[in-house]
Amino acid sequence: MAKTIHFFFLLLAMLTTLSVQATHNRAGEITYVVDPSDFLSITATITTYTKASSVPADRDSLEICWGYSINDTPVCEWVLRSNGSIIGGIGSGVVLPGDIKINTYTATRKYPGPGHYVISMTDPNRNGGILNVNPPNSDNIPFHIQTTASILNPAFQGFNNSPVLLQPPVDIACIGELFIHNPNAYDPDGDSLSYELTTPLQAVNTPVPMYSSPSQFPVSPSNAISINHVTGDILWETPQTAGEYNIAMYIITWRDGVALDTLIRDMQVLVQDCDNKPPIIETIDEICVIAGEVIDFEVIATDPDAGQKVRLTALGGPFIVNPSPAEFLPNDNSYQNPPVIRHFRWQTTCEHISDQFYSVVFKAVDNFLGDSTGLATLKTVTIKVVGPPPEEVQGVADMDVINVTWAKPYDCEVVEDDYFKGFSVWRKLGSNQFPLDTCDPGLAGKGYTRIANKVLEVDNGRYIFVDTDVERGRSYCYRILGNFAKTSLSGFNFNAVESLASKEVCVQLSRDIPLITNVSVRNTDATNGSIFVQWSKPDPEDLDTILNPGPYTYELWRAEGFTNTGFTLVPGASFTVNNFYEAVDTNFVDTLLNTLDNPYTYRIAFYVNGETDPIDFTNNASSTFLNIASTDQTNILTWDLDVPWDNYRYTIYRRDNANPTQYDSIGISNTEEYTDKEGLVNGVEYCYFVKGYGSYNIEGVLPIL
Template sequence: MKQLFLSSLFLLANLSMLWATHNRAGEITYRQTGPLSIEATIVTYTKISGQSVHADRTELDLSWGDGTSSTVSRDYFVMLHQDIRMNVYTATHSYPGPNPGGQPYVMGMQDPNRNADILNVNNGNSVNVAFYVQTEVFLFPTSIYGNNNSPILLEPPIDFGVVGQVFQHTPNGYDPDGDSVAYELVTCLSDLNNPVPGFLPVNAIGPGANNTYTFDQQTGLFTWNTPQVAGEYNIAILVKSYRNGAYLGGIIRDIQIEIRNAQNTPPELQVPEEICVEAGELIDFDAIALDSDIPVQPITLTATGGPLELTNGAATFSNTTGFTPVSSRFRWQTNCDHIQQQAWQVVFKARDSLMTNNGLDASLATFKVLRIKVVAPAVQNLQSTVSPGQVDLSWDAPYLCESSAGFLGFSVWRKSSCDNTELDSCTVGLPGLGYTQINFGALVTTVGASGNYEFVDPNVQSGGIYSYRVLPEFATPVPGTNNFLGPVSGRSSAELCVQMAQDLPLMTNADVESTDLANGDILVRWAKPRATELDTNFTVPPYRYELFRSEGQNGANFLSTPIFSSTNFNSYSALADTLSFLDTGLNTEENAYSYRVAFYANGDTVGATSLASSIYLTVNATDQTNELVWTENVPWTNTQYVVFLETPTGSNSYTVLDTVSSPTYVHEELENGETYCYYVESIGSYGIPDVFSPLLNKSQRACGSPLDTLAPCPPIAVAALSGCEAFDDDSDKENRGLCEGFIREQTDMANTISWQRPTDSCGLDIAAYRLYFAPYCDSTAYELVAEITDLSDTFFIHQPANYNLAGCYYVTTVDSVEANGGGNESVPSTVVQSDNCPFYELPNVFTPNNDNANDFFGPCLPSRYIEAVDFRVFNRWGQEVFRTEDPAINWDGKDQQTGQDLAEDVYYYTCKLQINCMDCDKVAPLKGVIHLIRNAR
């Protein structure tokens, strides 16, 4: 027997060798080949020395994420470095339909195991940890969205470093569809969404102030400053793609870092970090790598990136190896097809070539990520022709990039002032400049009769000053469709300023003079037309004004009759420069009002002004804060707002709080429950010579009382200790004999929930904790089970029922009900789960002899969480003699069919259990023998 046992160990050891110690790194990518079909590529990087030679995989199993899997044969392998081999496997697959429920199919490949001695995996015992990579697949109707291919990862996932020197790496993802790429540092996996055991960040090995790392989510650059312990480490990076802001899935790439003990410093790399060019410009520079180590080492200078992968107008760069300094020329003649929303990325890598005395690679690499923005050039020669009520715009045709497949047309933008702002050559669009698009949804795409591009703006006002800009609009075409992704504007045209003829009055004021529910006042004022633009030869006196009012700021309810009519003025000189009217009896506390003036000459209507509304102020009260927001609708431009506070409240005396440029203001550090009152005064102008400036207009008075409406932060570090764990018994003791030991009954068990008070400032005003429970984790059945007001009590013992511990808990915090107007409850904490621990054990003997000792057969120890059984007893001939569903059984040794005592003998039983449990290990069906003894002594 001893020899057999040793032979078994030897066999197990050899099986372990066959499945062990080879996977270093890898990923899965795919390209879509049809509406529901893809070609997947698995790339693994493996160790081949030592026992790893036994683990070579000519085939791998790939789960497609739809319930099916395939065995994928290896296409080829390539030796990359000493003891590092790249293996490539490809396979095709057709999915049964589009993504179910909008969720991705998750392809996954698991292979036992990782190579040995990865320091940050399972305490270095990585040889017993499976290697797993996964990739999300999104499929869309190809006639609308085109194919969706995963990003291509241009940098291999194996890199080297040296103790005490900075280490860098990036996957350098390039999406051939033109989708944008982002990165996230994640945990290495051993199975689907299952992290490897004992995973640690790399700086947890030899921790300290000189051992830190950073990660750039935009470029994927991982920088470790600096490794302290030699050995192998693994990290994982999720490479994510997005289309028009929508997530298209990600690749989890597993990466291995080999850190050596050596005397080496990383090369220096001289390349620009950002370049911005107009489409059509040439990018031309030398990348230079330098190394100061003695003796000198060869340096390999390489570049990877989207511009080098293009089929149309690709960039050029020659990878080269030599001694310091090493240089190579990057050259890219950009064109209009290179215009896209995201910047192009090129990763330059300079790697030296130090080998240790024992032949290990101790090279170091320096990465520089160059981001290149290719912008669409501006339109040229924007001009205007002004006529009454209309501005005709035109600009040069042809436009430089109009033949590009990504060209969509031109957008036209306007604002009611001119400021001669000069935009940076790399600025696209009109960020924060106050322009509004006036041809939204109808881009200019055709050339007019003049031979230039043309656009007519009919929505202009007499006397107005306008600034126009035109933007070229682009997007990346989706192959095989008429659709586009990643819309992006080009450079703006130069600003074009236009002043309209002032042949109508100009509104200048809608100024709230008093605030009241029924007796509020608004002062309305307007300026007369200009004589030189009125053309008094045709527009002859007498002149007259009529003022109309509408409730609200958009002029939707103008009254049919004027609220004011002026006298007739028999000459232009009789018109005052400005005329005003005090509108009274208004509900200025609850409403804003808008106004316009109609102008008449010789009894005929010349026209009406654009509307001008009063400013309406709203105060939103929160915890110790009043947030002021105001709106207006006026034909002039307000550039500043002065915020006034009534001091003290009710005094009608005001002080200036601040002057701001946007229509919002936050008043902080206030007393909750106190009332604060405000008004706002705008400062504006038409920017027209001879028109009074500045134009000052007040809002109504508005008040607010700060109130604590902000919920505190939820508790942190929430944990559940189930009753099965909290109260030890002998149920799991390895050496416990049958029917021996102490078994705790289910009625004695309870769950212990613990948590920590949140440490953020949003946890300062907590008044109580609330604990919620849902039996069996039913999300619709959560009930409040406890409210704890002693904040030092951060645990609670809960017994949901004496027959059930299974369920889910979460904890919330509540701020003070009495102070600050509180009673706000936080969002739920992390949900934690507790479960039942079934126990059921039967003896193998009983003595039904009516001596009141062991007369009935049943569980010999307290059973737990057993709802029912299917218990059957058979005699030695296989005939059933007893059956019950009662967990207590209580068999008296009689034949259930005849009621007669059964003879002493050995009987056989089976017992299927119906247990009360969610996720715990199920109790296996029981079977065994029963010794029925009647003459026991």
């Protein structure tokens, strides 16, 4: 018993001694990957950056907590270091230049079910002497890092892995010189990432006490720290006071607009009073290419301080993708006399297509502090790989349909993991000859409407889409996109990507029947309402008058409401001429209607050669029906209509009892709604009408009013 007690006190003394020593943690984060054979099992890796020379405080194991409890007891476990030389089953870590050791601790855990879990690690002590954390006793504040992991059901949402941070946070800063850091995050699932500065933590979701931004030492216009929310670049312009500082950043993972994970990198920045300027990197800022092209650009590193050598390196997602990773040539990371010139080269493939930019961080470091390290500068280059545009798009009118075809094979129709999902067809009335931009693929904001998706039909060796929803006389313009997406185990798509748009093809359909060009309510009344209807004759170049001789008859048909059925011939609205060139009425005022309660829909029947069956009917066109909802000193106007042309603007008119015959324009709207609150008085009756402006976008047809 005495020996057992002696051992217990000895072990307790050892643990107590360990807990009060500073860890010299410079930085850390937690990442994880999901087991594809068991989506509830993940492997988490704690990565820390410590002071290599601090042997007494070296950690050969750390405790990881998995973010859930069993019987109210948090599930945690001790994890051995796994990187570096293995001695006695324990990794010794990897020493980097500048007295830095990188340590990794890896463990696997199966979760009880899908959900959000906070994986965390807490080391009892930070470095002493950190200026902006609980000064002057930062060593009493725990060093805590955490990652919120979203365990998804892969059948519906796909697998979710955390981003990996490829840029070690090991660089020093000099007073008066710009300091740059970028975590160089890469998401293997193709999710988008955003970045935010945050307060470091001492426990789960618990900020450290008495934290101040490094820009407060001292407060000065020349001392500011910021983060680029898109690229992750942290800029400190410029450090003013020597010492150690703590900063932390959130890296947030997004999928289809929903935030999934939040990873925290906690890091220290050592600012020294040094007479040295950082190297300078010269290269491009951004490049966007079509999959299959080779990216090859030059990167030059120089140093403003004479006599110093420079080492130029690169890290980023393109170097770890599979297949066809990038290269940085020549393959020499040693210090060299400036200028140091290397080439980034990447043979892109269809597997690299992504809606997100890849980041490559180039780092140039001088040897100001010796042969192994010095002051560094970072340069982030963003790269986008887009899907190729479908080629040889053709359009042919065939009676009342349009056949749109394009070349097969498509350059990226065969991709690993069934990444290619087919084509989408986009249509626009009239042309838009915008210049293609490889950095901005797709057709958003270009005026086109997607009318078909997942098109893969083939006819005569070409992809084909048959557009049946067309109207005679109109000019339709088409573009095709290749579509890509990752797929869940049950076939649901996520992280969809659109290719560069194809060239445009336009098809003009024959206008061999009339077009309704105006349906306007002339009088609003329950029994004596009236509507003015106007139409245009067929285009004489499209109507073959030899095959379709006179006499020619135009009939106006009407139905109550917004409908495609129940039409009756409007009394007195039939007009006949023997020859096409003869003048004929092309408008009519329909009377004795209940326009107070109902809209009406019209169409024209067109007859040739005295036949009893029309060649065809025009497309339906309705009157505009105005609705008003009143609240306190406000009238909310909405209106409904169903017309074959495109209305692009509405003007709203109003009158009141003070001026019962005078309507004044009060506003303009581009949509079918308007809120009137200008000078309204409760209890006063106001009357409104709305005038719409539109167009068929057909040459020779006047704008609609």
